Structure formats: C-alpha cells, structure tokens
Amino acid sequence: MIEVSGLTVRFGGVTPLDGMDVKFEAGTCGLIGPNGAGKTTFFNVLSGFVRPATGTIEAFGENLLKMAHFRRARWGVRRTFQTEQAIEELSIYDNVAMVHEQSKGSSGSRREDTLASIEFVGIKSDPYAHVNTLGVGERRLVEVARAVVGQPKLVLLDEPAAGLPEEETEHLSNVIRKIPEHTGALTILVDHDMSLVSGCCETTAVLDFGKLISSGPTEQVLRDERVIRAYLGTEENV
Amino acid sequence: MESAGVKTADDTTADKEGAGPDVGARQSPRRSRLEPRSLVRPAVIAALVVFALLEIPSLFSLYYVDAWTQVAIYSIVTLGLGVLVGRVGLVSLGQGAVLALGAWVAARLLFATGLSYPIVLLGAGLITMVLGTLVGLPALRLSGLYLALITLMLAGAITVVLTTINFPNGGRGFTGYDGSTVHIPPIRRPSIATTDPAFFRYSMIVAILMFVLVFFHIRGRPGRAWAAIRQSESAALAAGINTTFYKLWAFALASFVTGVAGGLVAGSFRYLNSLTFTTQDSITLLAVVLMGGAYSLTGAVVAAFLLKFLQALLNDWGVSPDWLTILFGIGVLQVLTTAPRGIVEQFPKDMARLGRLIAGLFRRRAPAAEPAE
Amino acid sequence: MPTWTDVEQFLVTGLSLGGVYALSGVGMVVLYRATGVLNLAFGAIGAFGAFIAWQLINHSSVSFWPAFVVAVLVGGLLTLAYGMVFGPALALRDPLVKATATLGLALILLGVMDLLWPSSGGASRALTVPTDNNTFQVGQISVTYTNVLALVLGLVVTVVAAAFLRFTKLGTAMRAMANDREITASLGVPVRRVTAAAWFGCGCLAGVAGVLLSDLVALDATALTFLVISTLAATLVGRLRSIPITFAAAIVIGVITAELTPISSLSTYRDMTPFVVAAIALLFLSRRRVISVGRQGV
Numbered sequence: 083m084i085e086v087s088g089l090t091v092r093f094g095g096v097t098p099l100d101g102m103d104v105k106f107e108a109g110t111c112g113l114i115g116p117n118g119a120g121k122t123t124f125f126n127v128l129s130g131f132v133r134p135a136t137g138t139i140e141a142f143g144e145n146l147l148k149m150a151h152f153r154r155a156r157w158g159v160r161r162t163f164q165t166e167q168a169i170e171e172l173s174i175y176d177n178v179a180m181v182h183e184q185s186k187g188s189s190g191s192r193r194e195d196t197l198a199s200i201e202f203v204g205i206k207s208d209p210y211a212h213v214n215t216l217g218v219g220e221r222r223l224v225e226v227a228r229a230v231v232g233q234p235k236l237v238l239l240d241e242p243a244a245g246l247p248e249e250e251t252e253h254l255s256n257v258i259r260k261i262p263e264h265t266g267a268l269t270i271l272v273d274h275d276m277s278l279v280s281g282c283c284e285t286t287a288v289l290d291f292g293k294l295i296s297s298g299p300t301e302q303v304l305r306d307e308r309v310i311r312a313y314l315g316t317e318e319n320v
Numbered sequence: 321m322e323s324a325g326v327k328t329a330d331d332t333t334a335d336k337e338g339a340g341p342d343v344g345a346r347q348s349p350r351r352s353r354l355e356p357r358s359l360v361r362p363a364v365i366a367a368l369v370v371f372a373l374l375e376i377p378s379l380f381s382l383y384y385v386d387a388w389t390q391v392a393i394y395s396i397v398t399l400g401l402g403v404l405v406g407r408v409g410l411v412s413l414g415q416g417a418v419l420a421l422g423a424w425v426a427a428r429l430l431f432a433t434g435l436s437y438p439i440v441l442l443g444a445g446l447i448t449m450v451l452g453t454l455v456g457l458p459a460l461r462l463s464g465l466y467l468a469l470i471t472l473m474l475a476g477a478i479t480v481v482l483t484t485i486n487f488p489n490g491g492r493g494f495t496g497y498d499g500s501t502v503h504i505p506p507i508r509r510p511s512i513a514t515t516d517p518a519f520f521r522y523s524m525i526v527a528i529l530m531f532v533l534v535f536f537h538i539r540g541r542p543g544r545a546w547a548a549i550r551q552s553e554s555a556a557l558a559a560g561i562n563t564t565f566y567k568l569w570a571f572a573l574a575s576f577v578t579g580v581a582g583g584l585v586a587g588s589f590r591y592l593n594s595l596t597f598t599t600q601d602s603i604t605l606l607a608v609v610l611m612g613g614a615y616s617l618t619g620a621v622v623a624a625f626l627l628k629f630l631q632a633l634l635n636d637w638g639v640s641p642d643w644l645t646i647l648f649g650i651g652v653l654q655v656l657t658t659a660p661r662g663i664v665e666q667f668p669k670d671m672a673r674l675g676r677l678i679a680g681l682f683r684r685r686a687p688a689a690e691p692a693e
Numbered sequence: 694m695p696t697w698t699d700v701e702q703f704l705v706t707g708l709s710l711g712g713v714y715a716l717s718g719v720g721m722v723v724l725y726r727a728t729g730v731l732n733l734a735f736g737a738i739g740a741f742g743a744f745i746a747w748q749l750i751n752h753s754s755v756s757f758w759p760a761f762v763v764a765v766l767v768g769g770l771l772t773l774a775y776g777m778v779f780g781p782a783l784a785l786r787d788p789l790v791k792a793t794a795t796l797g798l799a800l801i802l803l804g805v806m807d808l809l810w811p812s813s814g815g816a817s818r819a820l821t822v823p824t825d826n827n828t829f830q831v832g833q834i835s836v837t838y839t840n841v842l843a844l845v846l847g848l849v850v851t852v853v854a855a856a857f858l859r860f861t862k863l864g865t866a867m868r869a870m871a872n873d874r875e876i877t878a879s880l881g882v883p884v885r886r887v888t889a890a891a892w893f894g895c896g897c898l899a900g901v902a903g904v905l906l907s908d909l910v911a912l913d914a915t916a917l918t919f920l921v922i923s924t925l926a927a928t929l930v931g932r933l934r935s936i937p938i939t940f941a942a943a944i945v946i947g948v949i950t951a952e953l954t955p956i957s958s959l960s961t962y963r964d965m966t967p968f969v970v971a972a973i974a975l976l977f978l979s980r981r982r983v984i985s986v987g988r989q990g991v
Contacts, residue, residue: 129558155560167555171547180544184560228559411789413796455972462978464789465731465933469925470975472733476922477968484961599919600803603796610793642804649800656794657782 083107084146084236084268089137091123091292098123099134100292109262110269112279112286112300116312119289121272122164125238129161130154142235156185158235158267160228162242168224170214174200177213178227185232199231202264203257219250226257234267241273251278258282280304288312365618373524377517385520387632389588392523395624396530396581398609399617400574403534405606406614407543408570409550411464414471416601417478418575422448422582427488427592428496430508437510441526441583448579453572460567475602479594487592506590523584530577531617538617542569600645607648610655626651695955702834703951706909709840711947712847713905717924718931718939719847719854720898725933726858727867727891728780731792732772734799736921738896739903740914741802742768744810746904747820747912757823765900772896773889780888799918806914820907843905850898851940858936863887923950926967930974946970 084106091099098120113121126132128139130151139146141159149157160181169177179196183189200209203223207216213224222242229237239258243251259282261269273279279286280300287297290312296303303309376388397419404410412418426444429435435443455474460467490505491498513522537543545566548556556563586592608627613619630644695703717735725731732738742764749755749763775798783791810818824838858864866887902924906917923946931939946967953963 129554131554131557151557152560152562155558161558163552163555163558167552167558169544169548169551169555171550172544176544176547180548180561181559183541183544411793462975464787465792466929466975466978468789468792469731469929470971473922473926473968473971476919477965480962480964598915600915603800606793606796607800640808642807645804645807646801647804649797649802649804652797652800653779653794656786656790656797657779 084139084141086124086139087137089124089127089139090135091120091127091132092135098292099127099137102137102289102292102294104287104294104297106268106270106287107285108268109285110258110271110283112283113270113272113289114274114276114279114286115289115295119312120292121289122240123292124289125161125240125270125272128154128159128236128238130159152184155181158185158233159238160230160234160236160267161238162222162225162229162240164240164244166218166221166225168213168216168221168228170212173210173212174205174207174216174224174227175209177224178231181228182232195231199227202230202260203227204253219246219253222246222250222254223257226254230261230265230267234265237261237265237267237269239269239271239273242271243273243275243278251275254278255281276304369524369528373521377520382516383636384632385516386588387629389516389520389523390628390632391621391624392520392527393581393584393588393624394628395621396527396577396584397605398612398623398627399530399534399620400577400581401605401609402612402614402617402620402623403537403546403570404574405609406616406619407538407546407550408567409464410567410570411468411606412471412571412574413468413602413606414473414475414478415574415578415605416597416599416603417475418448418452418578419582419585419601420482420597421451421478422579423585423589423592423597424482424487424582425579426583426586427507430586431488431490431496431505437508437513437583437587441580444583444586445576445580448582449572449576452575452578453568457568460564460571472602475599479597479599482597483594486594487596489591504591507586507592509587509590519588523588526580526584530580531620534573534577535617537573542566542573546570604645604648607652611648611651698833699955700952701832703954704948705834705836705840706954707948707951708944709843709947710909710951711944712844713902713909714924714927714943714947715847715940716850716898717902717921718927718943719850719936720895720902721924721928722931722933722936722939723854723858723867724891724895725788725928728776728888729788729791730776730780730783730795731788731928731933732795732895732899733792733921733925734772734775734795734802735895735899735902735924736918737799737802737806737914738768738771738899739901739906740917741771741806741903742900743820743903743907743912743917744806744914747810747818747907750820751818757821761822761904764904765897768898768900768903769893769896772899773893776888776892780892803914803918810914812913812915818912820904820912822905822908825908839905839908843909846901846905847940847943851936855936863890867891923947923967926971926974929971929978932978942970942974 086102086104089099089102090097098118100120102120102124113124115121123132127134128146130149134147144157146154146159169180172180175196178199179192182192182196197209203226205220205223205227207220213221216224226239226242229239242258243254246254255278258269258271258278261267271279271282283300285298286300286303288295288303288306288309295308295312296306372388377385380388397415401412401415404412422444425447426440429440429443430437433440462470485495486497486499488496489498489501490496491501509519510522513519538546545556545561548559548561549563549566553563556566585596589596604627608623609619611626612621612623626648631641634641634644717739721732721735745767746757746760746764749760750757755763775795779794783794822839822842824842827838828835829838830836858867866883903917906920910916910920924943927939927943927946930942931937949970950963950966953959953966
C-alpha cells in the first residue's frame with residue numbers, strides 16, 4: 083500500500099502536481115487523466131527522478147522520498163517508460179537479469195527468476211536474442227519482464243500499450259492483470275486506453291491539473307461527472 | 321579488420337550456464353550458439369594474435385617492428401577510450417594527457433626504483449587511475465557534453481604541468497628532472513625485452529592482458545550496467561543501477577589501462593620529453609576510436625593501426641603526416657554522419673548487403689530453392 | 694614579488710585577452726543556443742582566417758585592414774559552409790555528437806594549415822595589428838590601441854548579442870529554437886535563415902578572435918586552436934547559456950592568466966587558469982543534477 087499526501091512538484095512557473103493526495107491499496111490500480119495532468123510526473127517522483135517541493139509518500143511503511151533513486155529500484159520500485167527503454171545492446175536475458183543482479187535477490191536463483199519472468203510476460207523469441215532484433219511489442223514485454231523480476235513491491239507502468247496493435251494490447255492486458263498475484267506487487271497503470279484500464283484495474287484514480295479529482299472502483303470512476311468534464315474540457319488532447 | 325565477415329554484435333550472449341528444466345524448449349536455439357560456428361571468431365582472433373606475436377619480428381624490418389609495437393601499445397589506449405565512448409557513452413577528450421601521465425609515472429618509478437617492469441606497469445596504471453578518476457569526478461554527475469569539455473581542459477592542464485616539471489631524465493627530487501644533465505640515461509626496459517623485437521612481443525602480451533581485462537568487464541555486471549547507462553540514464557536508474565558509480569568505474573578502468581600503456585610508451589621511446597605528447601593527441605585519439613568503431617574490441621586494434629601504422633607508412637613514403645590529420649578529420653565527420661558504428665561494423669554490413677544482393681539475384685532465378693531465414 | 698606597475702601593466706594585457714575570450718565565448722554561446730552546436734573548431738577557424746590574412750599581407754602586399762576583413766569573412770563563410778552541410782545531417786543528434794563533429798573540422802583545418810604554412814623549419818610568422826604602434830600612457834603604464842580594441846570589441850559584441858537575443862525578432866526566434874526546433878519551425882520561424890545567421894556570425898567572430906590573438910599571443914595554428922579552451926571555460930561558467938556571465942568569466946580568466954605572469958613560482962602554471970576556473974564552476978553546477986532520458990554519447 084502506498085499513501086501519498088500533499089504532494090507538490092514545481093518546475094519554474096509550472097506546477098504539474100499540486101497538493102496531490104491519494105492512496106493505492108493493492109492489486110492493479112489505474113491512474114488516468116488528460117494530457118498534462120501530472121501522471122508521468124507522479125511516476126518520476128516515485129522513481130526519484132523528480133524531487134517534490136512538499137508532500138510525503140509512505141510505501142509499505144517506508145518513507146520513499148528519503149531513498150536515493152537507484153536504491154528505490156533495489157528496494158522494489160520498478161517501472162516502464164512511455165518511450166520504451168529496453169537496452170538494445172543486450173539480450174532479453176541480460177536485460178532482465180541485470181535488474182535482478184542489482185536488486186537484493188540472491189544470485190543463486192537469478193537464472194530461474196529471470197527465465198520465469200520472461201516466460202511470465204510471454205516473450206516467444208529466444209531469450210538470448212538481442213533486443214535490437216525484436217519488434218515493438220516484444221520490447222514492451224521485455225520492459226514489463228524487467229519490472230516484475232525478483233521481488234518488486236511497486237510496479238509502475240507508464241502507457242505500456244502506446245503504439246501497440248490490438249492483439250498485442252490484449253496480450254499485454256492479460257499479463258498486467260496477473261502481475262499482482264504473480265509477484266505480490268502493487269501495480270499502477272497509466273494509460274489513455276480506457277478499455278485497457280477498465281480491463282485491468284479494479285480501482286482507478288483520476289488526476290487533473292495535478293490534483294486528485296476522483297478515485298474508487300473503476301466502473302464508478304469512469305461514470306463520475308467530474309471525470310467526464312475533465313476529459314471533455316480537453317478533449318482535443320485525449 | 322580480422323573480424324571482417326564475422327558478426328560482432330552478438331558477443332555479449334555467448335556464455336551462459338545450462339538452462340533450468342522449465343525452459344527446455346528454449347534451449348535449442350541458444351545451444352546452437354555454442355556450436356562450431358560461434359567458435360570461428362575467437363579461433364581466428366587467437367590464430368592471428370599468435371601469428372603476429374611470433375612472426376611480425378621476422379617478417380618486418382626493425383622500423384616496422386617498432387611501428388607494430390606502437391600499434392600494440394596504442395591499441396590499449398584506444399581500448400580504454402573505446403570503453404568510455406562506445407560502452408558507456410562518455411566522450412573523453414583528455415586520454416592523450418592521461419597517457420602522458422602514465423608515461424611520466426612509469427618513467428619516474430623506473431629511474432627511482434629497481435622494481436621489476438610488470439610491477440612498474442601496474443603502479444603506473446594504478447596511480448594514473450587514481451589521478452585520472454579524481455580529476456574527472458566533478459564532471460561525472462553532469463551531462464556528457466560537460467564531461468567532454470572538462471576532459472579537454474584537463475588535457476590542457478596536464479600538458480601544462482608536465483611541460484613545466486618535465487619528464488624524468490634520471491635527476492633527483494620529486495620530478496626526477498635535472499636540467500643540467502648532459503648525459504641522459506635511457507629509460508630502462510624489461511630485462512627480458514631489451515631489444516626491439518623482444519619489446520614488441522612484451523608490449524603485445526601486455527596488450528592482450530589488457531584486452532582480456534576489459535573483455536571480462538564488458539561481459540560481466542559492469543558491462544551490462546554500462547549498456548543501460550548508455551541507452552538511457554533514467555532506465556538505468558530505474559533498474560537499480562548506481563549510474564555515478566558505474567561511470568566512475570568505467571573512467572577508472574580506462575585510466576588504468578591507459579596508464580599501463582603509458583608505462584610501455586616510456587620503455588619504447590626510452591627518452592621522453594614534453595614534445596612526445598601534445599594536446600592534439602587527445603583529439604586524434606578520439607578521432608581514430610570513432611573511425612575504428614568504439615563498440616567493439618576489434619575496433620580498438622583498427623584505431624591503433626590507423627593511428628600508428630599509417631603514420632609509419634606515410635613517414636616511410638615521405639608523405640607529410642598532415643595528410644593523416646586531414647584524413648582523421650574527414651573520418652570523424654564521415655563516421656558521425658553516416659556510419660556511427662565505425663569501420664569495424666560498417667564493413668561487414670556493406671559485405672552483407674553485397675551478399676544479399678548477389679543472393680537476391682540467384683533467388684530470382686530459382687525461386688523454389690529459397691532458404692529459410 | 695611583482696611591483697604595482699607590473700600588476701597594472703599585466704591588467705591591461707589581461708583585459709584585452711579577456712575581451713577576445715569574451716567575444717569568442719559569446720560567439721560560441723549564440724551558436725549553441727541557436728543550433729545546439731558547441732563549435733570546438735572555433736579556434737582553428739580563427740587561426741585559418743589569421744593565416745589567410747598573413748598570406749595576403751606578406752605575399753600579396755595587401756594592407757592590414759582589408760586583410761583583416763578577408764580573415765573575418767573567411768571565418769564566417771567557412772563556418773557557414775560547415776553549418777549548411779553538417780548542421781542538417783546532425784540536427785537530431787545529441788549535443789555531444791554535434792560538438793564532436795566540429796572536432797573533425799578542427800583536425801582538417803589543423804592539417805591544412807600545417808601543410809600550407811609549416812611550423813617546422815624555423816619559419817616564424819607574426820601578424821601585427823597596426824594599432825600596436827599607437828600607444829597612450831595611463832599613469833606609468835602604456836596602453837596600445839590594440840588593447841583597447843580587444844576589450845571594446847569584447848564588450849560591444851557582448852552587449853549587441855545580449856540585446857539582439859532579447860529585443861529582435863530573429864533573436865527571439867533563436868532563443869525559441871534552443872527550446873524546441875520543431876515547434877519553432879511550425880510557428881513560422883524561418884529556421885534555416887536563423888541558423889545560417891548564427892553560423893555566419895559565429896564564424897566572423899572566430900575570424901576576429903583569430904587575428905587579435907595572433908597579435909596578442911602568437912600566430913601558431915596549434916596554439917590558436919587550443920586557445921579555444923580558455924573560451925570554453927568561460928562558456929562553461931555561463932552554463933553555455935548566459936551571455937553576461939560568459940563575458941564576466943572571460944574577463945576574469947584573461948586577467949588571472951595575465952596577472953600570474955610576473956609571479957615566477959606560478960608563471961608557468963598560468964595556462965591552467967581556465968581549467969581551474971571551469972572546475973570550480975563545475976563543482977557548483979554539479980550540485981544541480983538533471984537526469985536525461987534517451988541515448989547517451991556518440
């Protein structure tokens with residue numbers, strides 16, 4: 083469980099997060115909002131790339147903001163990026179094993195854990211194939227495999243389905259749905275594809291202008307008037 | 321060079337332990353990598369290295385044996401710079417100065433002590449590593465452009481210091497320089513390698529050791545971390561990689577091997593002065609590393625060949641070395657605009673393209689016999 | 694220890710050196726802000742222009758000022774040509790790649806200069822600005838008009854560049870382009886013309902700096918090429934953005950370098966000044982850290 087309160091981020095005159103209060107309990111949670119609502123900024127705060135002006139984040143009883151960014155991944159914060167960031171020079175196996183060797187997991191189980199994660203996300207290519215020989219869909223899966231290997235506590239997926247064809251989105255959606263039970267991690271999914279969010283997440287939070295405007299069971303949230311208004315107001319951006 | 325026609329990109333995947341039972345179906349494609357085909361490359365390289373080690377001194381005149389010695393020594397320098405540029409994406413414009421630093425330290429140790437040569441090389445490597453890393457430290461947290469600029473300035477600063485205190489010539493004191501000496505003793509060479517051919521073999525063996533050292537780094541944990549940092553700093557951090565630490569590690573490794581190479585330079589030149597190393601060297605080094613291909617170990621050898629063998633060849637033919645400088649300048653521009661992976665990878669690609677073209681011609685004639693790809 | 698007169702005399706030298714560093718630094722910052730290219734060939738281009746001027750004066754009996762104009766134009770056109778050919782080819786690459794590519798140009802120019810005007814064989818050349826001969830006294834120290842020219846040019850270039858970026862349409866366009874070229878292009882800014890202007894301007898300043906430094910320091914291809922280091926230090930202090938800070942840093946570097954000359958224990962180390970200044974500046978800079986997303990290096 084993570085509890086965020088009063089989180090504010092400022093870049094010069096812009097305030098992408100403005101006193102955000104939110105609680106994510108367990109399972110797969112959605113995080114939606116119009117473009118510029120602060121979703122990616124929130125992920126960047128969780129990963130430690132952006133230092134908030136004020137606010138606290140308590141994750142599984144620990145003060146997340148006190149941890150150095152690279153230590154957070156070792157501790158269990160994992161993420162994927164809007165623009166896919168699988169390491170091209172390395173094989174699928176090395177991509178995933180690298181995360182494992184940096185985290186606390188014992189090196190004895192590295193091989194099994196790595197191959198299990200690759201299996202879990204359903205990559206069909208040879209695990210020793212180079213990432214630069216893969217298509218977009220499988221590269222995305224490599225990133226997800228990196229996020230679930232070892233013992234993640236918090237998996238952050240930033241528009242994982244962007245640019246994927248329908249078939250692959252469906253496969254990805256199946257994978258995302260299984261992450262919490264497979265790893266025990268709390269998973270937060272940011273996406274603009276509402277069918278993906280409602281297919282994967284029991285609960286969803288909605289951000290607009292850096293503030294939480296609604297949260298609860300996904301069905302209910304998507305019918306919320308404030309949410310509809312937020313989206314309609316900036317419809318051309320969605 | 322010797323890798324022409326053999327793919328260089330799949331280095332990193334070859335050696336893995338046997339697979340667990342649950343992934344049995346996936347083993348086969350990997351196993352095939354350990355089949356004879358994947359052994360061709362290491363075997364060819366090993367054969368070429370042994371051949372060079374044994375035969376170069378008898379095949380070439382002393383002039384060219386010395387040129388090959390320089391190729392061996394400078395391949396260590398380009399190897400170090402290649403790690404920084406190719407593996408981590410850090411551009412250093414100060415490696416020439418780091419080399420000079422290594423040569424200074426080695427010369428000082430050789431005059432001051434009776435230590436055996438390998439110990440001196442190790443000492444030069446370690447001291448250079450500490451000094452080189454310390455000065456680069458503030459820039460490591462900044463973006464790549466800043467690092468490049470600070471290393472360029474570092475090169476200038478080291479050149480100033482070395483010019484001022486001079487290279488040791490057997491004098492006393494910290495600097496080991498005595499301006500009034502008339503008879504300057506030559507810098508000592510290893511007792512087993514006093515002649516030029518023997519020193520060539522000695523340098524080459526040291527170079528091989530340095531290549532092995534770097535090879536294991538690249539295959540191991542630091543290599544994977546470097547690949548991640550190179551691709552994206554944020555992705556590396558998100559994977560739990562302490563990017564500053566691994567950049568520092570790369571810097572230290574590059575400085576270490578360059579320092580060792582400096583020790584060999586001292587023994588090969590035997591008399592050093594501040595004119596032996598210029599600020600321009602650092603830039604020329606980067607140029608040849610980019611041309612040779614910073615991404616592969618073979619590229620380091622190609623780079624050293626371009627730098628030192630061509631130089632000797634042109635000198636022999638009476639052509640001005642300025643033409644080489646011009647060639648390197650054109651090479652940098654060409655590589656950066658059209659072939660970012662250097663000659664080593666561009667050449668096989670061109671060959672493969674040619675092969676496909678020829679294969680395509682045949683395929684059109686006999687469409688039934690299409691091979692499965 | 695140096696006397697007070699020494700200090701004053703070297704202050705004059707330092708200010709004029711600083712003036713040239715300042716106009717070079719401003720040229721580099723303007724080009725960097727408009728195109729993302731840090732022109733490391735700046736010194737080599739200036740040296741090339743200076744050699745052309747030397748050739749015209751000594752072998753075609755052209756008088757100094759026309760030769761000076763030719764040197765400036767050669768610098769401008771050479772830089773513009775490079776920018777037109779390699780600018781678009783590298784436009785989308787990392788600033789580090791763009792900067793590295795200019796080293797290619799620097800190497801080519803170094804090679805060409807050494808072929809045409811070999812430094813070996815004891816041929817020493819000198820390029821003297823006629824204003825060297827006109828001096829005036831301030832107290833006990835003598836000041837040449839070249840000193841004045843260098844400092845004034847540095848100042849004028851700084852003021853003009855700062856005002857240009859702030860108040861003119863073309864300047865605003867340049868500032869906008871530093872943020873995002875594609876968006877700027879879609880807003881109707883003539884990107885090609887703006888970049889061309891920046892390349893040409895930067896090259897002209899290189900020509901001016903080359904001739905002045907040949908007079909103040911020496912007409913030597915390598916030395917002039919690597920004087921770019923002093924300029925770079927100034928631009929680094931200004932974070933490759935700020936024109937006023939670049940100017941101030943350039944003056945400081947010039948003055949410190951010159952003032953160390955009469956102090957015998959430090960004199961030989963005075964060329965380290967830019968490195969020391971830049972290193973201190975970097976220590977401050979590195980406290981603020983930016984994490985970059987995307988591919989690093991070349």
